[in-house]
Amino acid sequence: MKKAVVIYSGGMDSFTVLHKALREGYAVHALSFDYGQRHKKELDFAKAVCEQLQISHKIVDITAINQLLQGSPLTSDIAIPEGEYSVENMKSTVVPNRNMILLSLATGYAISLHAGAVFYGAHHDDSAVYPDCRPEFVHAVNEVTKIADWNPVEIIAPYLNASKGDILKDGLAMGLDYSQTWTCYNGREQACGLCGACYSRLKAFEAQEQTDPLAYEVH
Amino acid sequence: MKKAVVIYSGGMDSFTVLHKALREGYAVHALSFDYGQRHKKELDFAKAVCEQLQISHKIVDITAINQLLQGSPLTSDIAIPEGEYSVENMKSTVVPNRNMILLSLATGYAISLHAGAVFYGAHHDDSAVYPDCRPEFVHAVNEVTKIADWNPVEIIAPYLNASKGDILKDGLAMGLDYSQTWTCYNGREQACGLCGACYSRLKAFEAQEQTDPLAYEVH
Numbered sequence: 001m002k003k004a005v006v007i008y009s010g011g012m013d014s015f016t017v018l019h020k021a022l023r024e025g026y027a028v029h030a031l032s033f034d035y036g037q038r039h040k041k042e043l044d045f046a047k048a049v050c051e052q053l054q055i056s057h058k059i060v061d062i063t064a065i066n067q068l069l070q071g072s073p074l075t076s077d078i079a080i081p082e083g084e085y086s087v088e089n090m091k092s093t094v095v096p097n098r099n100m101i102l103l104s105l106a107t108g109y110a111i112s113l114h115a116g117a118v119f120y121g122a123h124h125d126d127s128a129v130y131p132d133c134r135p136e137f138v139h140a141v142n143e144v145t146k147i148a149d150w151n152p153v154e155i156i157a158p159y160l161n162a163s164k165g166d167i168l169k170d171g172l173a174m175g176l177d178y179s180q181t182w183t184c185y186n187g188r189e190q191a192c193g194l195c196g197a198c199y200s201r202l203k204a205f206e207a208q209e210q211t212d213p214l215a216y217e218v219h
Numbered sequence: 220m221k222k223a224v225v226i227y228s229g230g231m232d233s234f235t236v237l238h239k240a241l242r243e244g245y246a247v248h249a250l251s252f253d254y255g256q257r258h259k260k261e262l263d264f265a266k267a268v269c270e271q272l273q274i275s276h277k278i279v280d281i282t283a284i285n286q287l288l289q290g291s292p293l294t295s296d297i298a299i300p301e302g303e304y305s306v307e308n309m310k311s312t313v314v315p316n317r318n319m320i321l322l323s324l325a326t327g328y329a330i331s332l333h334a335g336a337v338f339y340g341a342h343h344d345d346s347a348v349y350p351d352c353r354p355e356f357v358h359a360v361n362e363v364t365k366i367a368d369w370n371p372v373e374i375i376a377p378y379l380n381a382s383k384g385d386i387l388k389d390g391l392a393m394g395l396d397y398s399q400t401w402t403c404y405n406g407r408e409q410a411c412g413l414c415g416a417c418y419s420r421l422k423a424f425e426a427q428e429q430t431d432p433l434a435y436e437v438h
Binding site for chain 2: 031058060061062064065067068069070095096097098099100101103104105107108109111112131132134136137140141143144145146147148149150
């Protein structure tokens with residue numbers, strides 16, 4: 001059976017990617033990272049989903065590397081920007097080189113498992129804010145992972161050119177339950193409804209004329 | 220002043236690269252990794268050199284990621300292979316995707332420091348054993364680090380096509396003192412003189428008709 005590592009944050013995009021990989025017949029090894037994110041709650045969602053699906057799941061604590069990376073509000077006490085998911089507004093949430101770091105770790109894991117693929121939930125809406133979600137970035141990483149070991153590893157980003165709304169549409173068509181996902185950058189009891197991540201999640205539901213099953217503080 | 224991150228293990232190759240970057244006028248930020256290597260002693264050598272040079276130095280503990288990576292004798296109790304530095308003999312010392320991981324972390328650090336370059340001591344002799352020391356690997360990584368952030372980072376591997384002997388020659392011409400470096404894969408009081416790393420170090424000194432200033436158990 002073909003094996004794949006799926007980078008799985010616990011959010012709605014990677015949740016959809018995880019199910020997509022399963023439906024494509026991969027033996028999935030889910031991989032989550034604790035990078036000191038304030039919304040660590042997403043990891044509890046990831047864990048619960050993997051337990052329910054009875055698939056392999058690792059959560060790796062990489063907080064030690066934060067001493068190398070300039071502060072982002074996602075990993076510090078700086079305020080999370082609210083409102084529109086625009087470049088200017090969200091720029092401060094960029095964790096330097098985050099995706100290259102996560103993809104390189106996932107590729108090392110794939111090599112160790114003799115898996116030929118790493119699934120990753122980059123999508124088009126993120127690419128204006130996060131340089132390491134751009135299609136050209138993912139293509140360039142693929143050229144590295146192809147030759148980083150004697151056996152190639154392919155980075156598969158099935159939604160690279162899709163919007164978050166498209167991902168949701170695909171997931172709903174698969175019958176997925178998005179109450180099993182966490183998106184809000186604030187890790188409180190209920191999703192805040194105001195941060196950039198909530199904003200884009202709610203916009204995706206709106207675009208699909210669906211109601212988000214999660215509870216929000218402000219909506 | 221132009222800034223650079225130098226990946227600095229404490230071994231002779233990166234020691235030479237560190238001095239090269241300094242001579243090229245970079246403000247150097249040395250970066251070492253504790254990845255659970257049995258020859259952790261190299262980190263003490265790195266620390267002492269940076270203190271003497273009075274340059275910034277960080278040692279980052281990334282042992283948490285070993286749970287993702289299949290065992291290499293460098294990070295476990297498996298015996299270190301002795302003798303010739305050949306592909307078959309040394310293959311077991313490959314840490315899956317090690318260099319992509321280290322380069323991605325160094326690039327994140329460079330982005331945070333607003334540094335435009337990461338120096339890295341890959342050289343030709345390693346490229347037969349370690350797939351991630353091959354020139355094509357380094358070129359591919361450069362295509363990623365160019366676009367991983369809005370500001371490009373260049374991976375500079377000055378000895379990519381050189382032998383370990385060539386590096387030593389360059390370093391000796393710079394007047395460097397190689398008693399300040401540690402190479403042996405076993406982390407004992409004296410270098411073992413038998414492991415693949417000692418073997419290639421001694422060969423480099425021999426090629427330059429020089430005597431290694433380090434003490435060896437067997438020579």
